[in-house]
Amino acid sequence: MNRIPYSILMFMLGLSLTACSNSIPESTANQLPALIAQSSAPLTAEEVSAKWSQSCALCHASGVGGAPRIGVSVEWAPRLAKGKAVLMTNTIDGFNDMPPLGYCMSCDRDDFSALIDFMAGESP
Numbered sequence: 001m002n003r004i005p006y007s008i009l010m011f012m013l014g015l016s017l018t019a020c021s022n023s024i025p026e027s028t029a030n031q032l033p034a035l036i037a038q039s040s041a042p043l044t045a046e047e048v049s050a051k052w053s054q055s056c057a058l059c060h061a062s063g064v065g066g067a068p069r070i071g072v073s074v075e076w077a078p079r080l081a082k083g084k085a086v087l088m089t090n091t092i093d094g095f096n097d098m099p100p101l102g103y104c105m106s107c108d109r110d111d112f113s114a115l116i117d118f119m120a121g122e123s124p
């Protein structure tokens with residue numbers, strides 16, 4: 001049986017305790033760069049939808065904590081106007097009430113990009 005490394009378990013625990021808040025222990029935040037890898041293959045539409053349901057939906061379905069709701073273009077427009085690089089940084093580092101990684105421990109940079117596009121209505 002595969003075991004989850006202790007550092008990832010602690011990271012997940014830290015995120016679960018913050019519930020749509022970006023305040024996590026500094027020791028956990030320092031592990032973020034090591035946990036974010038580059039993707040080897042793009043996600044299918046079904047995989048994007050599944051990852052969204054498992055992580056992003058917690059806040060982005062209803063707008064908890066000011067999160068822009070999926071497919072609501074007036075909420076996404078000002079964020080998209082800042083550019084994809086800013087959205088990626090905010091997603092990975094956390095921003096306002098959004099925790100680092102937005103609860104997606106299995107996401108890499110390409111996954112986050114696809115999830116942003118999906119929620120903003122820019123992809124299937």
